Amino acid sequence: MFRILVSDPISEEGLAPLRKSEHIEVVQKKVTEAEERLHEFDALLVRSATKVTEELLVKMPNLKIVGRAGVGVDNIDVEAATRHGVVVINAPNGNTISTAEHTFAMMAALVRHIPQAHVSVKSREWNRSAFVGSELHGKHLGIVGFGRIGSEVAKRARAFGMNVHVYDPFLTKERAEKLGVSICSLDEVLALSDIITVHTPLTKETKGLLGEKNLAKTKKGVYLLNCARGGIIDEQALVKFLENGHVAGAALDVFEQEPPGDHPLLSFDNVIVTPHLGASTIEAQLNVATQVAEEVLQFLNGKPVTSSINLPTLSKDLYEKIQSFYTLAKKMGMIASQYMNLPVQEITVTYAGTVADLETTYITRSLLAGFLKPRVASTVNEVNAAMIAKERGITFGEKFSDQTHGYANCISLTVYGENKTFTIMGTHIPNYGNRIVYFDGFSIDFAPEGHLLYIQHQDKPGMIGKVGNVLGSHHANIATMQVGRQQAGGRAIMMLSLDKPLDDELLEKLVDIEDIESAKKLEL
Numbered sequence: 087m088f089r090i091l092v093s094d095p096i097s098e099e100g101l102a103p104l105r106k107s108e109h110i111e112v113v114q115k116k117v118t119e120a121e122e123r124l125h126e127f128d129a130l131l132v133r134s135a136t137k138v139t140e141e142l143l144v145k146m147p148n149l150k151i152v153g154r155a156g157v158g159v160d161n162i163d164v165e166a167a168t169r170h171g172v173v174v175i176n177a178p179n180g181n182t183i184s185t186a187e188h189t190f191a192m193m194a195a196l197v198r199h200i201p202q203a204h205v206s207v208k209s210r211e212w213n214r215s216a217f218v219g220s221e222l223h224g225k226h227l228g229i230v231g232f233g234r235i236g237s238e239v240a241k242r243a244r245a246f247g248m249n250v251h252v253y254d255p256f257l258t259k260e261r262a263e264k265l266g267v268s269i270c271s272l273d274e275v276l277a278l279s280d281i282i283t284v285h286t287p288l289t290k291e292t293k294g295l296l297g298e299k300n301l302a303k304t305k306k307g308v309y310l311l312n313c314a315r316g317g318i319i320d321e322q323a324l325v326k327f328l329e330n331g332h333v334a335g336a337a338l339d340v341f342e343q344e345p346p347g348d349h350p351l352l353s354f355d356n357v358i359v360t361p362h363l364g365a366s367t368i369e370a371q372l373n374v375a376t377q378v379a380e381e382v383l384q385f386l387n388g389k390p391v392t393s394s395i396n397l398p399t400l401s402k403d404l405y406e407k408i409q410s411f412y413t414l415a416k417k418m419g420m421i422a423s424q425y426m427n428l429p430v431q432e433i434t435v436t437y438a439g440t441v442a443d444l445e446t447t448y449i450t451r452s453l454l455a456g457f458l459k460p461r462v463a464s465t466v467n468e469v470n471a472a473m474i475a476k477e478r479g480i481t482f483g484e485k486f487s488d489q490t491h492g493y494a495n496c497i498s499l500t501v502y503g504e505n506k507t508f509t510i511m512g513t514h515i516p517n518y519g520n521r522i523v524y525f526d527g528f529s530i531d532f533a534p535e536g537h538l539l540y541i542q543h544q545d546k547p548g549m550i551g552k553v554g555n556v557l558g559s560h561h562a563n564i565a566t567m568q569v570g571r572q573q574a575g576g577r578a579i580m581m582l583s584l585d586k587p588l589d590d591e592l593l594e595k596l597v598d599i600e601d602i603e604s605a606k607k608l609e610l
């Protein structure tokens with residue numbers, strides 16, 4: 087049974103796929119109301135109100151995934167989530183149109199003084215001369231941040247006959263041409279525009295982007311809009327430029343603190359505001375809720391997510407292609423970790439054949455997670471494996487080779503300890519399964535699964551019988567057995583798979599057999 091906490095208001099219709107599942111319990115409560123049960127939840131669904139902090143993550147040790155029903159993840163400590171092995175996903179495009187339309191509605195309302203005129207008429211006044219506005223047609227619109235929302239705003243502005251100037255360091259000439267906008271530097275946007283709207287995420291670079299220095303570069307009488315994130319336009323600077331009359335008006339959907347309380351900005355007649363309503367439409371809320379609900383469902387069913395913030399994203403198609411390698415790599419990591427039961431400084435994974443053409447980052451993460459799992463008390467998975475390896479001073483790297491050793495695909499893992507190096511090789515054979523084909527200097531062939539027993543011994547007649555006797559007399563049933571040797575009469579190995587885990591006492595009895603050099607159990 088998976089338990090999901092939905093801590094902000096999220097469209098009920100969008101949550102339906104989760105509610106329908108027999109194996110999922112959906113609890114709709116604020117975090118503060120669910121304090122006693124926080125440790126039980128596997129998934130957390132939020133909008134912008136819930137702050138997913140390190141402190142909250144510590145209280146939710148069972149948490150595997152946080153789903154943000156929206157775009158911005160600035161209410162989530164993604165770094166802390168990564169450290170805790172928690173996947174963070176968002177719904178990147180479900181509310182694009184709604185937010186672009188809201189921005190446009192705010193722009194029209196701003197230049198035609200609609201909210202002020204509305205209040206006046208409702209107060210039984212009829213003062214037409216007080217609300218003379220300006221047309222949008224022919225005006226210069228500056229867009230800072232030309233991603234999903236910025237470009238939808240541009241399309242609408244073009245339809246209104248506006249000239250659109252865009253600043254976005256990642257915008258290509260082709261895309262700008264296609265949408266009929268001109269690429270500018272930030273200074274050009276500031277100098278040219280009658281109206282400026284910001285559509286960037288809130289980052290170290292964009293916080294206070296429109297502060298005193300840049301506002302001074304704008305045209306006198308400029309209008310400003312922020313329907314992205316509070317703080318991109320510095321609020322104190324905006325107050326100053328409204329007071330001195332340089333800025334003709336502003337439309338704000340977002341604030342540095344939400345709600346803004348008794349903020350000085352709210353006392354300006356020419357500042358129009360909404361309470362973070364960009365994405366508040368029936369359509370957007372259904373879209374984002376459906377998107378995160380489906381993603382969470384996929385994830386809890388062990389399938390890949392497509393819009394993760396802290397995992398490489400995989401399409402369904404690609405996931406199907408890498409799934410077997412992903413499992414093989416994880417098992418290889420687990421074997422190496424248990425076999426090399428000592429400190430390790432370096433891990434190298436080499437891909438050859440068909441696997442080398444796939445998204446190997448994901449496979450390597452899986453291998454690292456498998457390696458670290460037996461060594462780390464806290465949760466370790468694809469999300470935090472690279473971070474944990476780094477913290478523990480383990481360097482890791484990927485290599486690509488055309489040496490397939492006769493297989494269609496081959497993953498080779500080498501682990502470097504202080505005085506020992508261990509190499510293992512695996513392959514995936516379609517319709518047959520994963521096989522380990524090389525183990526610490528020996529060619530071999532076994533399936534990496536279940537309760538394995540690895541024995542190194544001298545190649546002498548009767549060794550298999552002696553091992554069989556000890557195991558048999560203690561009711562340890564052998565399911566499969568593979569043997570290998572370097573040369574006749576030299577060092578040899580056995581890899582047995584057993585029906586049950588082997589107990590340590592029995593392991594010692596096996597090591598006591600004459601000519602057995604070592605025996606190790608490997609739990610996969």
Ligand SMILES: NC(=O)c1ccc[n+]([C@@H]2O[C@H](COP(=O)([O-])OP(=O)(O)OC[C@H]3O[C@@H](n4cnc5c(N)ncnc54)[C@H](O)[C@@H]3O)[C@@H](O)[C@H]2O)c1
Pocket residue numbers: 156157158159178181182185230231232233234235236253254255256257285286287288291292313314315339340362363364365366
């Ligand atoms: N008001 C709301 O309810 C609401 C709803 C949805 C999204 N948003 C916010 O709107 C913003 C944009 O969302 P989106 O979906 O368009 O995101 P997006 O990722 O598609 O676009 C962001 C763009 O900003 C650009 N950018 C990043 N740093 C920049 C910089 N320093 N200068 C200029 N451009 C920069 C990026 O290149 C990208 O093209 C986000 O902050 C998001 O959180 C608000």
Ligand SMILES: O=C(O)CC[C@@H](O)C(=O)O
Pocket residue numbers: 133134155156157158159181362364365366
């Ligand atoms: O949840 C909301 O309504 C706000 C969403 C918006 O800020 C976003 O970044 O997607």
